[in-house]
Amino acid sequence: MSQSISAPIAKKVPHILETHSEQRVDNYYWMRDDNRKDPEILAHLEAENEYLKAVMAPHDALKDQLFEEMKGRIVKDDSSVPVKDGKYWYMSEVAGDNEYAFHYRADNAEMQNKQLLLDVNELAASYEYYDIGDMAVSQNDELMAYSEDTDGRRIYKVKFINLENGEYLSDELENTEGQVVWANDNRTVFYVKKDLQTLLGFQVFRHVLGTPQSDDILVYEEQDRQFYMGLGKSRDDSQIYIYLAATETSEQWALDANNPEQAFELLCARLEGHEFGIDKFADQYFIVSNHQAKNFKLCTAKLEGIADMANWQTQIAHRDDVLIEGLELFNSHYIVTERCLGQTRFVVHDYQGSSHTLAFNDVCYSAQMGNNPEPESNSVRIHYSSLTTPSSVYECDLATGEKQCLKQQQVLGAFSADDYASERLHITVRDGVKVPVSLVYKKSLFKKDGTNPMLQYGYGAYGITIDPNFSSNTLSLLDRGFVYAIAHIRGSEMLGRQWYEQGKKAHKQNSFNDFEDVTRSLVEQGYADAHKIFASGGSAGGLLMGAVVNQAPELYLGVGCHVPFLDVLTTMLDESIPLTTNEYDEWGNPNNEADYQTIKAYSPYDNLKPQAYPHILVTTGLHDSQVQYWEPMKWVAKLRETKTTDSLLLFRTDMGAGHGGASGRFKRLEEIALEQAFFISLLKQAL
Template identity: 35%
Template sequence: MTAEAATPEPRVPEPARRVPSERTHHGDTFVDHYDWMRDKENPDVVEYLTRENSYTDAVTGHQQPLRDAIFAEIKERTQETDLSVPSRKKGWWYYARTEEGRQYAIQCRVAAEETGDPTRDWTPPEVVPGQPVPGEQIMLDGNLLAEGKPFFSLGGLAVTEDGTLLAYSEDNAGDERFTLRIKDLASGELLPDEVPHVFYGLAFSPDGSRVYYTVVDDSWRPYQVKAHVLGTPVADDVVVYQEDDVAMWTGFEISADRSRLMISIGHSEYSEYRVLDLARPDAGLRTLISRDERILYDAEPVTVAGVPHYLLTHNRDAKNSMVSLVAADQFSLPLAEQAWTTIIPHDDAVRVDGLSLTRTHVVLSVRRNTIDRVQVLPLDGLGTPEQFLPAEPDFDEELFTSNLANAEFDSPVIRLSYTSYLTPPRVYDYVLQDGSLLLRKETEVLGGYDSTQYVAERQWAPAADGTLIPLSVVRPAELVRDGTNPAVVYAYGSYEVSMDPGFSIARLSLLDRGIIFVTAHVRGGGEMGRSWYEQGKKLAKKNTFTDFVDATSYLVGSGWADEHRIAAIGGSAGGLLMGAVANLAPEKYRAIVAQVPFVDALTTILDPELPLSALEWEEWGNPITDPEVYRYMKEYTPYENVRPVAYPRIAAVTSFNDTRVLYVEPAKWVAELRRTTTGTEPIVLKTEMDGGHGGASGRYSRWRDVAWDYAFAADAIGATDRVDSDRVDSARVDSAREASDDVQDSPS
């Protein structure tokens, strides 16, 4: 291309206005020049974000063909007209289906048979995508509800025990404030009942006379559980429980046997349950184990030999948690005097994440060797010497995820989900009586997907302190370990959340361009048990960041990745990780995509009035009261540690209505990065003006969001073209040469 024909470089926007604002804590004063952007109602803020979006469009405009190609590949590989495997509840089979060209799912049901043959009665009806379903009743069509609205998301669905009423809640702004409505499924009409400003989670009482829901306070913390009696004014809704500790999160569920309302209060370090007997609601709430005991636990009522008990999943003298059986009357005694029977003992190598119940079995969720697994234990003989050993469904892949999808209390089967990096999602029914697995569905990948064209394997990267960091490495099978390959490294690393193996149609678009996709299971996540989490939180948080950098160094040193062709991606707390590694080792990354990034963490957590801030103290520490936490966080919080170095190209992606990570954090960060960097790589801010924490709503919109992020990364690392297996070597070398030339020619 001639110089005359070259497209001119987009003009960098006028720098953001700087207005000094002081923040002083523990004798330290930080001057924040961009905090004026916090005022969402300020027209200057909207104008600034709009201007930045225009610049982002200009800088990344040449990536549009690649974005279109990735979007098309996702669409072409996806069975757009599809449905979930029906799940039975009482007299109905419930399922969701999608239709080609439509953004949202349609919630449906068909009547179930009752023949007396358990096998037949619990075999889901065969429903073929795209074909009419005899007797189908559409309960809720998300496409119709979303018409004319800038955003649409469901916050909860619940059906009465007799199947006559549906409760649902919808958000039309992306701010996670939902409106609760009740629908008569016989007539299709909405009841007059309408409850605004509810949070996630809905449940009907067993008799269907009332619906339970949660409410958030001004800082977006769920703090109330309320009950709405159908047919009564919303103003009369009763507060069943209110939690006033600003550091505690409140939620609820109806117990598996439908006998109790279980209200859970807690955070990552300890919890408390308040229980309401739904047969005797006037008796009030009963506390099981007080938060004062500092035990982190979950509880589920169960009747054993005719006696009311609770199954506790807890960390009492058990860092990785264990399961105990406790008679209900024991909770009236001091903790030291209570009799607890061990059901699943503590194991340093196995993390017990929780349990569910059917009428006959306990279903356990455990993690061993990083892998999430399901175990099943009969209730018969529970807590006695005759107790059975847990059984575990057997799968033949090294890296997989197996989860409980549904355990209807009276069902002779439980529904399991299964997936891996190479296996599209499967749905199994596990027969409780004999342990057999019945495959109900494997998600179809269109276009001739062949899993043998790819490899998924576990590698271990040494951290500076000698800790081995597990990596999940997915790559095209044809790639050669010659140091020329492009790579995308992804991680999260907070809240004990594990990045489990899972199939991704979108990821195939990266793999087919010769890119190695690596998930770094850094400390702060839950992949290696509770200790792994504790080694990456509070005053050990920096391990999360250095682990990611060490994992990147390992990929280069192992010969799998070209040091000039690595992009990093992370979102939310993983976006904080992206900001931290950008400051820590900017030279190691050709590009960084920070999705809804928590990059101004110290400012946010210092203000308990901001959404969810006080709840963060148990993850990061409390910098308001603890000067050591303040000092430690100030050393890594990304916005306050931007320095004069050559930063890689960076995309900060956010949403104007996000209530979890406010748009102001990436907006300020980008302004400071652009002012401070000594390099010439573009640093852009992309704001979805109608989205929430997850971006825009609707599946096609989400696919376009993913395509945007992936195109930004792939373009930076010189991997924009699909690579056929018969020309992989030459294409890889050519792309590597071009990317390396770009790096050498760039002033950065």
């Protein structure tokens, strides 16, 4: 890679931040522009983009080759498995080089005489970024609401279509969270409105079709800005719900869907530390709750007694070694999604007390409930894949457990699952805990002799578990001899709720130590060459990358750091920044001195120091709603002046995208190809 091109150097404007009688000087605080219009800031971001292009220019052919490989594995003309919802069957299709889907419905499973509901390609034609947030059809199947985001900030506009004639209604709802829930009168909808500064949904409005948004009725407003807000409907369509969730606390309100003019009533009040979810079916409620049950339990309650937990009847008790993750209700059965020893399983219960488990055979895999809108169905859709098994849709008989594969993702080219192998390891880290690790590699190129390059991925936050699923894009690395590893570090719920609790707030350091120790162990065990290790993570995983390169930069040749949360301390002290107040239970509240010191000890921006850093590729979106663009921008500027070697530091800002990166099925591949080209070119340089 060319070292003769000069990197952009940002000006320094000292800005003093004082907290708990302690001062920090932030020379790049000036890079924050909430309006994203400051010419100097935009010019600097563009200069960084140009610098990246210039440095990577010698590897454009490699990047293009990788892009074409990835694109060449994708079936251009493809469709989802039709799913029945009410009178109609619904499906989506992609075709040719189109970036987006066509959405259809028909009155039969064969999709004969299908009706086009939305052509997302046409809708997206005028925008650099486009995302459909929700599509919701009225109870009588005659109207459809959909929401769109055209800049990546996750601020959605809702529009309405008459499905009988294809004409748009005059109604448009601005500045929403994206969800739309229909009342059963087919003329009333509920939506969540956002605070445009914090980007938090905090108000629920009722809208009647044919009236202006200015006449909409505020039916609920949340005063505590630590809570996220969402909407939903009961499994039997009789109630509309408002879900309120802070990191560790829940609350739920309900409304009779047949009487939308009535007021929402409190279903179960918030109690600090109590997380739950309630669904209604027929004459009772089903509750998944962690009250005196760290890994959650399943309870039921009669309709009139739900508010008092004393009336809840335990159906599945708490277990120390099994985490309850979800519930799906059917007329004849209910299915509980559980996680045991890191693996997902689905336990099918009938209402008379019998049960059976839907099992899968891979050593490590990813499985989730699919779209199952019909409670009267005798079967359930499950989505399944593993590191070697392409994404598959199974239909499982509720009574017998018999599975039928309705569709498996087709991978074009020379792919054969038998050419690859996956493993699940449990690696003992520095405090004696065993961390699960999922691995995949190509059999013919792998030698357990410490010669293979390796890409290690991690996330480790919010209790989100990154299950090992199939990615046709990763094949480009595996086919070049890479081992791909997912470190299931603390901060996820891979091994239950305690696994999450041991990777958050005061225990956050465990996440970073786990990731580093996994790397060292995989090298020691011969899975990878110590000089050919790469790491990648995004969002909270970008924080992981930032902390790890501060603590153990010598472990990695190159690092991908995407939409990264890097300026943790300053962000968590500023309640005007989107999502800050919601995050206190995850990271701690630095207005408290103990939390301040904990965060300060690992915050990537605050802990940059003069040392040799690995080669790093940083990416972000100008309109990112989750992690603001200035966090990686500041971090890159400070790292440029801090690092002691000429290692590459490349920074790319997508000027038209948000937290999810580029929209469109092929455009996204360009970002992946860039990272892989970065890693492979470094590997060639190191050989």
